[in-house]
Structure formats: structure tokens, C-alpha cells
Amino acid sequence: MKTNLKFRRVAAIGAGMTPFRRRMLETPQELAWEASRKALDEAGLELRDIDCVVIGSAPDAFDGVHMKGEYLAHGAGGVMKPASRVYVGGATGVMTAISGWYHVASGMCKKVLAVAEEKMSPGRPHPQAVFRYIWDPITEKPLNPNLIWIFAMEMHRYMFVNKISKEEIALVSVKNKRNAANNPYAQLGGEITVDDVLRSEVLVWPVQLLDVSPVSDGAAAMVFVDGDIARRYTDTPIWVEGVGWTLDNTSWPNRELAYPRYLENAARMAYRMAGIERPQREIDVVEPYDPFDYKELHHLEGLMLARKGEAPLLLKEGFFDRDGDIPSSPSGGLLGVGNPIAAAGLMKVISIYWQLKGTAGKMQVKRPVHTGVAQAWGDLMQASTVIVMRN
Amino acid sequence: MSWDKHGKEDELLTWKDVMEVERYVYTVGPDSEAFLRGLREGKILGRKCPRCGRVYVPPRLYCEDCFLENGEYVEVKEPYLDSFTTIYFDNREKRLDEPITVGLVRFKEATGGLLAIVQGIPEIGKKVEILEYSIPLRVRA
Amino acid sequence: MVHPLKEEELKEHFTVTYRPQAKYSYTAGQALSTFLRGLREGKILGRKCPRCGRVYVPPRLYCEDCFYPTSQWVEVKDEGIVMTAVASFISWTRDRLEEPEIVGTIRLFPSSPRDYVYPGLFHRICCSYDDVKSMRIMGKTVRARWKPVEKREGSIEDIECFEVV
Amino acid sequence: MENVGIVGIGWYGFSTNVHDLSFREMMFEAAQRAFYDAGGMNPREQIDAFISCQEDFWEGISISDEFAPDPVGGSMRPTMTVAGDGLQGLAHGFMLINSGVADVVVVESHAKPSDILTFPEIVELAMDPVYVREAKIPNYHFIAGLDATKFMHRTGVTREDLAEVVIKNRASGLKTGRAPHASMLSKEDVLSQEMIVYPLTRVDVARPVDGAIVVVLASETFARKFNDTPIWITGIGFSTDNSNLELAKLGDAFYLRKASELAFGMAKLESPLKVNGMFVDDRYSYKELQHVEALGVNNVAEKLREGYFHEGSYLPVNPKGGHLAKGYPLEASGLSLVLDAVEYMREGVSSAVVASWRGIPTFTGGVAVLQR
Structure with a gap:
């Protein structure tokens, strides 16, 4: 990666999202429109001001539309505009924001609308079936795998190597669902206990029902503009200061799963760009990707906010609570808000944006925040995307 | 192994599988619901943008330019043929028993249109008469 | 404003039901064709990179690290270490299973615990739910239980599962 | 913004069925050739970012992005997928270089339509589920048929003109090794062929083809490190007309009008007549003329009849045969036109325009201006 960056500064000036719910009446296009409209309203822009549109969406097989980017272009305001779709599996949400960043930073566009949408409800009998098709068609698919296997295998390895108990991991679910109670968009906020998690239905041991984020429909959108014009629209632009993304190799059964080296790589890229040398001291708030509860701990370690295997310890001490040293998933994360895959990733970026702007309402963390990080993860335990923002 | 590829038919394998869910159940959204209800009553509904006045057929929740929520539903009239084509073979290159003429029917002063099976002699811009209110429409040119 | 729905409320709304047709015949290619034929003969074949010496199982025709064509077929043992194992109570369509299905990843020999990337397979493991729950199975040495020769068809399913030695 | 140079390009396949290699192996073969073309570069050290262009249902793998990194040397590197045509990927590479995060970017795209057993059904799956798919029209080419009828009505292009395009492109392909x-x-x-979908016969329609293409891009500072004569991308743009059939403009490639406006503006190209060659998507014979028109050439029918677009004339269009001769490798189609253009320019001419389309049922296309 180049170090003498010559890019233009890029600011986020607006964000919007739909509530995340299990099943929605609206079509994917209509969901995308709802989120985009809110983002434009917050930015004080009209669609004709927008130069380019970036779309993010995960497997086409969920919405049940091939070339989903084309289909979504209408609701995302991409008609007669350069509109394109970026895609890195589950990590797509944050990649959408990163792509929005380079659309502006390259000088190609001045104002970009980044939209992420996912409608998981159309597939029958259950959206889970789609996940059988993410595996290698010849060496893995014949075993009829489901998605939870992959997480369970990684979780068990993580627990085994670092000697972590289920109780310690369940604390993430408790924290995030509690945080989500303050989030007006959330699907599953509320007070639960570690016992509730441990008593819930065993899906794939060691994964139980309350370890998992729900299936959801939803959309999210953000507006990014050139730094030179950002203050025309807002007094408090939030700056994108660092981006990073990395893909590890495809063959996940051939590598150590206890530590996400690809995430460390992506984080280092983003931190270097943002000039962050000591992440634990310099980062004030973080939104790590948490489709499963252990994932948040896994990712906090990959983001170098905790040493390998020590994230559970810090969590127990309250380090990652909403009033802790580095509040983690103050929005409630995917566990609490819901998981319309790409939209959930962009929701993470929006949460940091609202925190830095000071408009997070009841979700606002106690301590003053200046540097925030959002992260997403995807593919066959191989992709990570990281974005660093400052106010 | 660029240098030791083999090419014998019995040494090269393929693997058959699918990427299907059992079925998709798509919700059509509130606007298409209004449209489909209208269609049952023999009406073609559109929805009007309160700012630019464009009428979308089929109706849409929002205007694609103004990006605002559309307003009232209006019934559109005077269908005409925007373009047409005749199909002789199907997707698998099998000859159809009868060629089918498909057209895109638009409506006066409305944006959008509907696919239709066309009877009679098609011509671009020609007015048509709707015989059957369905998807696709059945019209006579 | 969006409208959340419950499953039973769908009946009150217009919906379009569509049966997708997405069928494929995946080309196995050079590396996987030989791998599958090897399985039929009860062998697990890998490809070795001449530069870094890494062995790829399942095989590939390139080394991802050196970006160099792999050059040599090597047979690895059908024996290895269980890296991770899980017990599934749901099927791929998310139906409830009475008996859990146990799967995991296996680091095949020859390889060492220090390797970050190693020859390995994702497969079923024949052990009890309790072995998984107590983590007793992790780190154990296992060996492939092959299907009888006449039932093998050149598929990953030619191995029934891996069982503790 | 600075120009971005194409310093290496490689391809593999362009056969109706590459039976012996999986798509991953095809990607590796194409990548090897591209890196060799770029002066024997080492992708593990000299490339900053990787972009792959593919779509799930074309691959038969959900989240096919998983398979993008290894075969092109992109594992543990910034690798991403643009779910779109290769030319859109090229634009993303252009942006990555201009944003400063990368100096050298690889853009890859591949297609294995021979693996797809239900090709028409997959195309159908891309259509609007309520108004288009439900209409159950028996042949997906009907969208091209509607478009062609309107286009011919407006411009006066005749069946003979379409036949001329077919003859020109299919013959031009005889000179290349991949047609x-x-x-x-x-x-x-041509004229005695039966209609499949009016006004198109079997020979008017290009067929899908297996293939993989890898392009190496480099910034102005780095380009000459790999190649003494890089081909510069001086302008690039892409655009989507309405993705809903009934709202899109039929009979006119509006998407290319917008895309070429962006690309020509960036390249400061005053007129499309000032380039030495045009490489436009000709998946259907009429599309070639429609696309040339959308790039700003007037009276295409007359010009074609005068021999304007034939090789050796003022403005050769698809002198390497286009998709009618080569087939279209799905999302790699845009890159296959870029490949034609690069080869053509390496033979000595100084500029070319590439215009791609994503095919039925989309209304999306991209334009790149290439100069030496």
C-alpha cells in the first residue's frame, strides 16, 4: 500500500436506515428507497445533487433476484447515474462505505450515495438453505452444510485454543441486546441473562439460539461528499480517515481459525492511513461485526483492541460496556438490531457516524468520542473490512 | 501444474448440483397490491409524483427523479404500443406451435408501461384495445 | 414507513411464488478431478509447491503464497488431528435433527502444529455428542473410515467419516 | 485525476466449453499470462489491490467472492468483488489508483457458462419478479426484440444492415485466435435464416462463451516500470438506465450516452470520430449500431452502408470481431472488448473507445477511452 496518500478528504454528512425486521411487506427497491431518502434528508441533499451511487448487497439468492445490483439501482437512486455494486460476502456493508470513500477520494464524484439492502425473507422453506451454496461445490457442499456450522467450528476452535467458556461468550449477547433496547431500529433489544443464553435451544453445539443474530429484512444508506464542500451542508461533518480490507485464501479447513489474521491485516491498513499507532488508546468507540456473540470478541482481538484470547477478560471487567473505556457495539450490533447482511454492516458504520456526530440519542456513549472504528466480516471466514472515522 | 495437464475424457470430472431454494415468495409491496387490485376490476392504475407530476405505471412508491413519496393513484387511459416483437422459438430453441407477439404497452401521459400479448397487426405508436386485464395484458392492435 | 409482517399475515397480501431453476454441472478441473479419482482408490492426494514446499489438500494447481504452479502430486495420510468439531442439531434447511451430526476440520499428516496453513479436510467425525461438548475430541488423532471399494464413486463422500484411532 | 495505464493483459479460454479447467484454474492461467505481459511481475509483492467481477448465479456459488483471491495472487491482500461488468471493475481500479490507496491494481473477470445447465432460467431470475417474470414470455431475447424493433423504426436501419454487421464481425473474428x-x-x-425473435435470427445473436481475462493497471508513476508502452485509460465512465424494463428507454442506449459523456469529458475527447477504432458490445447485431450511435455518431445506417465502420475505413468498429465472433464471456464481456482494443492498439494505432453492456435484462453499460 502506498503511504504518500494524495487523496481528497471525504466526509460523511448523512445517514438513514429502515428498522430491521424478520419480514417486510416492501420490495427490496422500496426498502432501499426508504433508507436512501432518510440519508438524503439528513444530508440536506436531493437526488439530483448525487453524482454516483454505490450499492451493497450480499447473496443474490436471498432476495431471489439475479444481478441484484441492477434491480436495486432503482430504489437506490441509481437511475441514469454511475451505479455499481460491491461485494465481499458478509463484509459488504462496510465495503459499501469504503467504496463510497474512494468514489470521492479519487475525484471521480463529489457526492456519493452508498446504499446497502438485504431482504432475506423470500426464500422458502427457510433462508438458511441459501447458505448451503456458499461452500465449495465439490469438496464441501455434498456434506449438506449449513451456515451455523462454519461459525460453530470457528467458535469452538477459538474457545479451545484460548480456553474460553460459554458463559464468558454469552456476556456479549447480554450486552448487545441490552444496548439494542435503546435503538429505535432494533429487532431484538431487551434484557436477557447469561442463563437465558445457556438455556436456549442448541442449534449446533457450541452455538445456541441466543448466540445468533436473527434473519432480517432491512436497508441502510449514507451520503459521502468531498471534504471541500462538506461544510456547505453541515457544521459537523464526520471524516473518513482510514479504510482497509483484506481477503484470506478460500480454503478455510486448511488454516488456523482461532485468530483472524486477515482482520489484523485490514486493520493495520486502515490504522496506518488514519495514523493510529496504539489502537487501544486512540480509539474511543468501536462497532465490531457480531453476527454471533463470540465473533465480537474474535474481532476485538483482530482489531488489536485486546490481546489474543483476552477480549473476554476485558469484557467481563466492563471495558467494552456502553459506559466503559471503549464501548463496543453501542447500537446493539447485529445480535440486537438484526442481520440483513449488507445493511447490517452499513448500520455499523452509521452507528459510529451518529456517535461521532453526537446524535445517537439514547445510544450515545457516556465518554466523549473522537475516533471510531466499524468493521465487518464475511465469505468463508476470510474477508474483513475496516473503516476509521473522526469528528 | 501448468505443464502436466491431462485431457482424457474419463479423467476429467464434473459435479452436478443446484443453487435453488424450494421456492421464493415475493411480497409485491403496497403499490403493486393497489395495482393488482385495480387490475381485477379492469382498471390500470398509476401513481402521480406530487412534485413533477409524472404518473408511474405500474404505480411506484416513489418518484425516481424527485425521490419523494408519490401521491394519489390515478386511472390511466389510452393505451398504445411502444414496441413489439414476435417470438418464434422458445428459450431452448424449440419452435413454438404458434408465434407469439409481445408488446410493451404504454399509456397516454404516463411513464412506464406493461408487457402485453398482442393480437392483430402490431405497429409502433398504434392505439390498442385491452382485451384482458392480467399480467401480461392481452391487447388487440 | 415500512410495514413488518408476521408469517401468517402474508396470506392477506398479494405475493408472487416462483420456483427457481438454477442447475449446474461444475467442472472439477485438473486438480480436483485427480483428487476425486484418488478418493475412489482410497487415497488423499495433494499438490506440492516446489518453492515453499507447502502441500495443498484439497489440491490446487497454484500456490497462493508464491503464485507459482504447484508441481508434484503427493499422497498425504488419511490420518490427522481434529482441529475443531461441532455437533449439529439442525439440517441445512433448518429442520430439527434428533441425532446430532458431528463435523469438523482435520489437519492431515504430514504437518506440524506450528503450521498456519496445512493440508486439511472438512468432514464428518464419528464420535459422541459428549466428546464434542467436553472438547475431548479436539486435538485427538483420527483416521478416515472409507466406504467399501465397490460403493466409492469419486466423491468426498467416499470417506464416511473420520474416527478416533 | 491522473491517467491509469494498462500494463499487462492476459486471457484464457474463449471456447464454448473449457472442459479441462475449473474456473479457478482458468483464472490462474489468465493471471499468469497477464503478469508475464507486465514484464514478469511478481503479484505477491508488486500489486496493491485486486478486483474481481462476477455474479453469484453465473457461478453457481453463493458469495462467489470467496473464490476470487487465490488464483490471481490476491490472498491476504486488499481484494474485493464488483458485482458487475469487467469495465465497471476497471473503473473501480481506476478509482483505487486515483484515490491513492494503490499504485498497481489487478482487475479480473471470468465466465463459465458451459457449467450452467439452466441458462435461460438464470437470465429470467434477473428480471423483475412481479411484472416481467410473471408475464412468462417463452424466450428471454424478447427484450432485445422490443429494443431492436423500436431502434430500427426510429433510425431506418434495415434487416440488410443488420446482416452486414453480422457478416463484418463474424469474418473479422477469423483473424484472431479466440473466436x-x-x-x-x-x-x-444471413437473410435466409429463420427468425428466433423478430427482427433477430440465430446469426444475429451472440452466444455465451467460457473465458477468463486479467488486466494489470498501474498509476502514471509506476506504469513504465512494467511496460514501455502502456495503453492509457484517459477517460472512463459507466451508467445505468432504468433497471426496470418498462421505465427504461427502449430503442436507444441511454446508458451509453451518459457513460460516454462522463468518459469523453474526462478524456477531453471532443468527438468519437477522432479515435482510430471502436470496440462496442454486439451481443445482438443491432446493438452494435445502437451503441455506436449512443457514443455520438450520427446516421449510423448510412455510414454503415458507405463502409465507414469496416476495417481500413475511417472508423473501424469491432475490427477484431466483437462478441458475434468471439461469444460473450458474461461479466468478462467488457474486458474482452478491452482486450481486443489493447491488441489492436499494440498493432500501432493511437486511440480507441470501448463500450460495454451488461446484457439482457439490464440497461447498464460502461465506456473507456484508451490512448497511447
Whole structure:
């Protein structure tokens, strides 16, 4: 990666999202429109001001539309505009924001609308079936795998190597669902206990029902503009200061799963760009990707906010609570808000944006925040995307 | 192994599988619901943008330019043929028993249109008469 | 404003039901064709990179690290270490299973615990739910239980599962 | 913004069925050739970012992005997928270089339509589920049929003109090493063919083809490190007309009008007539003329009849045969036109325009201006 960056500064000036719910009446296009409209309203822009549109969406097989980017272009305001779709599996949400960043930073566009949408409800009998098709068609698919296997295998390895108990991991679910109670968009906020998690239905041991984020429909959108014009629209632009993304190799059964080296790589890229040398001291708030509860701990370690295997310890001490040293998933994360895959990733970026702007309402963390990080993860335990923002 | 590829038919394998869910159940959204209800009553509904006045057929929740929520539903009239084509073979290159003429029917002063099976002699811009209110429409040119 | 729905409320709304047709015949290619034929003969074949010496199982025709064509077929043992194992109570369509299905990843020999990337397979493991729950199975040495020769068809399913030695 | 140079390009396949290699192995073969073309570069050290262009249902793998990194040397590197045509990927690479995060970017795209057993059904899956798919029209080419009828009505292009395009492109393909559908046809051969979908016959429609293409891009500072004569991308743009059939403009490639406006503006190209060659998507014979028109050339029918677009004339269009001769490798189609253009320019001419389309049922296309 180049170090003498010559890019233009890029600011986020607006964000919007739909509530995340299990099943929605609206079509994917209509969901995308709802989120985009809110983002434009917050930015004080009209669609004709927008130069380019970036779309993010995960497997086409969920919405049940091939070339989903084309289909979504209408609701995302991409008609007669350069509109394109970026895609890195589950990590797509944050990649959408990163792509929005380079659309502006390259000088190609001045104002970009980044939209992420996912409608998981159309597939029958259950959206889970789609996940059988993410595996290698010849060496893995014949075993009829489901998605939870992959997480369970990684979780068990993580627990085994670092000697972590289920109780310690369940604390993430408790924290995030509690945080989500303050989030007006959330699907599953509320007070639960570690016992509730441990008593819930065993899906794939060691994964139980309350370890998992729900299936959801939803959309999210953000507006990014050139730094030179950002203050025309807002007094408090939030700056994108660092981006990073990395893909590890495809063959996940051939590598150590206890530590996400690809995430460390992506984080280092983003931190270097943002000039962050000591992440634990310099980062004030973080939104790590948490489709499963252990994932948040896994990712906090990959983001170098905790040493390998020590994230559970810090969590127990309250380090990652909403009033802790580095509040983690103050929005409630995917566990609490819901998981319309790409939209959930962009929701993470929006949460940091609202925190830095000071408009997070009841979700606002106690301590003053200046540097925030959002992260997403995807593919066959191989992709990570990281974005660093400052106010 | 660029240098030791083999090419014998019995040494090269393929693997058959699918990427299907059992079925998709798509919700059509509130606007298409209004449209489909209208269609049952023999009406073609559109929805009007309160700012630019464009009428979308089929109706849409929002205007694609103004990006605002559309307003009232209006019934559109005077269908005409925007373009047409005749199909002789199907997707698998099998000859159809009868060629089918498909057209895109638009409506006066409305944006959008509907696919239709066309009877009679098609011509671009020609007015048509709707015989059957369905998807696709059945019209006579 | 969006409208959340419950499953039973769908009946009150217009919906379009569509049966997708997405069928494929995946080309196995050079590396996987030989791998599958090897399985039929009860062998697990890998490809070795001449530069870094890494062995790829399942095989590939390139080394991802050196970006160099792999050059040599090597047979690895059908024996290895269980890296991770899980017990599934749901099927791929998310139906409830009475008996859990146990799967995991296996680091095949020859390889060492220090390797970050190693020859390995994702497969079923024949052990009890309790072995998984107590983590007793992790780190154990296992060996492939092959299907009888006449039932093998050149598929990953030619191995029934891996069982503790 | 600075120009971005194409310093290496490689391809593999362009056969109706690459039976011996999986798509991953095809990607590796193409990548090897591209890196060799770029002065024998080492992708593990000299490349900053990787972009792959693919779509799930074309691959038969959900989240096919998983398979993108290894075969092109992109594992543990910034690798991403643009779910779109290769030319859109090229634009993303252009942006990555201009944003400063990368100096050298690889853009890859591949297609294995021979693996797809239900090709028409997959195309159908891309259509609006309520108004288009539900209409159950028996042949997906009907969208091209509607578009062609309107286009011919507006411009006066005739069946003879379309036949001329077919004859020109299929014959041009005979000179290249990757044109399985090239052939010598006479006017009678073409005009006597049966219609599949009015006004298109079997020979008017290009077929899908297996293939992989890898392009290496580099910034102005780095380009000459790998190649003494880089081909510069001086302008690039892409655009989507309405993705809903009934709202899109039929009979006119509006998407290319917008895309070329962006690309020509960036390249400061005053007129499309000032370039030495045009490489436009010709998946259907009429599309070539429609696309040339959308790039800003007037009276395409007359110009074609005057021999304007034939090789050796003022403005050769698809002198390497286009998709009618080569087939279209799905999302790699845009890159296959870029490949034609690069080869053509390496033969000595100084500029070319590439215009791609994503195919039925989309209304999306991209334009790149290439100069030496």
C-alpha cells in the first residue's frame, strides 16, 4: 500500500436506515428507497445533487433476484447515474462505505450515495438453505452444510485454543441486546441473562439460539461528499480517515481459525492511513461485526483492541460496556438490531457516524468520542473490512 | 501444474448440483397490491409524483427523479404500443406451435408501461384495445 | 414507513411464488478431478509447491503464497488431528435433527502444529455428542473410515467419516 | 485525476466449453499470462489491490467472492468483488489508483457458462419478479426484440444492415485466435435464416462463451516500470438506465450516452470520430449500431452502408470481431472488448473507445477511452 496518500478528504454528512425486521411487506427497491431518502434528508441533499451511487448487497439468492445490483439501482437512486455494486460476502456493508470513500477520494464524484439492502425473507422453506451454496461445490457442499456450522467450528476452535467458556461468550449477547433496547431500529433489544443464553435451544453445539443474530429484512444508506464542500451542508461533518480490507485464501479447513489474521491485516491498513499507532488508546468507540456473540470478541482481538484470547477478560471487567473505556457495539450490533447482511454492516458504520456526530440519542456513549472504528466480516471466514472515522 | 495437464475424457470430472431454494415468495409491496387490485376490476392504475407530476405505471412508491413519496393513484387511459416483437422459438430453441407477439404497452401521459400479448397487426405508436386485464395484458392492435 | 409482517399475515397480501431453476454441472478441473479419482482408490492426494514446499489438500494447481504452479502430486495420510468439531442439531434447511451430526476440520499428516496453513479436510467425525461438548475430541488423532471399494464413486463422500484411532 | 495505464493483459479460454479447467484454474492461467505481459511481475509483492467481477448465479456459488483471491495472487491482500461488468471493475481500479490507496491494481473477470445447465432460467431470475417474470414470455431475447424493433423504426436501419454487421464481425473474428463463432457468411446465408425473435435470427445473436481475462493497471508513476508502452485509460465512465424494463428507454442506449459523456469529458475527447477504432458490445447485431450511435455518431445506417465502420475505413468498429465472433464471456464481456482494443492498439494505432453492456435484462453499460 502506498503511504504518500494524495487523496481528497471525504466526509460523511448523512445517514438513514429502515428498522430491521424478520419480514417486510416492501420490495427490496422500496426498502432501499426508504433508507436512501432518510440519508438524503439528513444530508440536506436531493437526488439530483448525487453524482454516483454505490450499492451493497450480499447473496443474490436471498432476495431471489439475479444481478441484484441492477434491480436495486432503482430504489437506490441509481437511475441514469454511475451505479455499481460491491461485494465481499458478509463484509459488504462496510465495503459499501469504503467504496463510497474512494468514489470521492479519487475525484471521480463529489457526492456519493452508498446504499446497502438485504431482504432475506423470500426464500422458502427457510433462508438458511441459501447458505448451503456458499461452500465449495465439490469438496464441501455434498456434506449438506449449513451456515451455523462454519461459525460453530470457528467458535469452538477459538474457545479451545484460548480456553474460553460459554458463559464468558454469552456476556456479549447480554450486552448487545441490552444496548439494542435503546435503538429505535432494533429487532431484538431487551434484557436477557447469561442463563437465558445457556438455556436456549442448541442449534449446533457450541452455538445456541441466543448466540445468533436473527434473519432480517432491512436497508441502510449514507451520503459521502468531498471534504471541500462538506461544510456547505453541515457544521459537523464526520471524516473518513482510514479504510482497509483484506481477503484470506478460500480454503478455510486448511488454516488456523482461532485468530483472524486477515482482520489484523485490514486493520493495520486502515490504522496506518488514519495514523493510529496504539489502537487501544486512540480509539474511543468501536462497532465490531457480531453476527454471533463470540465473533465480537474474535474481532476485538483482530482489531488489536485486546490481546489474543483476552477480549473476554476485558469484557467481563466492563471495558467494552456502553459506559466503559471503549464501548463496543453501542447500537446493539447485529445480535440486537438484526442481520440483513449488507445493511447490517452499513448500520455499523452509521452507528459510529451518529456517535461521532453526537446524535445517537439514547445510544450515545457516556465518554466523549473522537475516533471510531466499524468493521465487518464475511465469505468463508476470510474477508474483513475496516473503516476509521473522526469528528 | 501448468505443464502436466491431462485431457482424457474419463479423467476429467464434473459435479452436478443446484443453487435453488424450494421456492421464493415475493411480497409485491403496497403499490403493486393497489395495482393488482385495480387490475381485477379492469382498471390500470398509476401513481402521480406530487412534485413533477409524472404518473408511474405500474404505480411506484416513489418518484425516481424527485425521490419523494408519490401521491394519489390515478386511472390511466389510452393505451398504445411502444414496441413489439414476435417470438418464434422458445428459450431452448424449440419452435413454438404458434408465434407469439409481445408488446410493451404504454399509456397516454404516463411513464412506464406493461408487457402485453398482442393480437392483430402490431405497429409502433398504434392505439390498442385491452382485451384482458392480467399480467401480461392481452391487447388487440 | 415500512410495514413488518408476521408469517401468517402474508396470506392477506398479494405475493408472487416462483420456483427457481438454477442447475449446474461444475467442472472439477485438473486438480480436483485427480483428487476425486484418488478418493475412489482410497487415497488423499495433494499438490506440492516446489518453492515453499507447502502441500495443498484439497489440491490446487497454484500456490497462493508464491503464485507459482504447484508441481508434484503427493499422497498425504488419511490420518490427522481434529482441529475443531461441532455437533449439529439442525439440517441445512433448518429442520430439527434428533441425532446430532458431528463435523469438523482435520489437519492431515504430514504437518506440524506450528503450521498456519496445512493440508486439511472438512468432514464428518464419528464420535459422541459428549466428546464434542467436553472438547475431548479436539486435538485427538483420527483416521478416515472409507466406504467399501465397490460403493466409492469419486466423491468426498467416499470417506464416511473420520474416527478416533 | 491522473491517467491509469494498462500494463499487462492476459486471457484464457474463449471456447464454448473449457472442459479441462475449473474456473479457478482458468483464472490462474489468465493471471499468469497477464503478469508475464507486465514484464514478469511478481503479484505477491508488486500489486496493491485486486478486483474481481462476477455474479453469484453465473457461478453457481453463493458469495462467489470467496473464490476470487487465490488464483490471481490476491490472498491476504486488499481484494474485493464488483458485482458487475469487467469495465465497471476497471473503473473501480481506476478509482483505487486515483484515490491513492494503490499504485498497481489487478482487475479480473471470468465466465463459465458451459457449467450452467439452466441458462435461460438464470437470465429470467434477473428480471423483475412481479411484472416481467410473471408475464412468462417463452424466450428471454424478447427484450432485445422490443429494443431492436423500436431502434430500427426510429433510425431506418434495415434487416440488410443488420446482416452486414453480422457478416463484418463474424469474418473479422477469423483473424484472431479466440473466436469460436467466426465464419464466412454471405448476405444470402444471413437473410435466409429463420427468425428466433423478430427482427433477430440465430446469426444475429451472440452466444455465451467460457473465458477468463486479467488486466494489470498501474498509476502514471509506476506504469513504465512494467511496460514501455502502456495503453492509457484517459477517460472512463459507466451508467445505468432504468433497471426496470418498462421505465427504461427502449430503442436507444441511454446508458451509453451518459457513460460516454462522463468518459469523453474526462478524456477531453471532443468527438468519437477522432479515435482510430471502436470496440462496442454486439451481443445482438443491432446493438452494435445502437451503441455506436449512443457514443455520438450520427446516421449510423448510412455510414454503415458507405463502409465507414469496416476495417481500413475511417472508423473501424469491432475490427477484431466483437462478441458475434468471439461469444460473450458474461461479466468478462467488457474486458474482452478491452482486450481486443489493447491488441489492436499494440498493432500501432493511437486511440480507441470501448463500450460495454451488461446484457439482457439490464440497461447498464460502461465506456473507456484508451490512448497511447
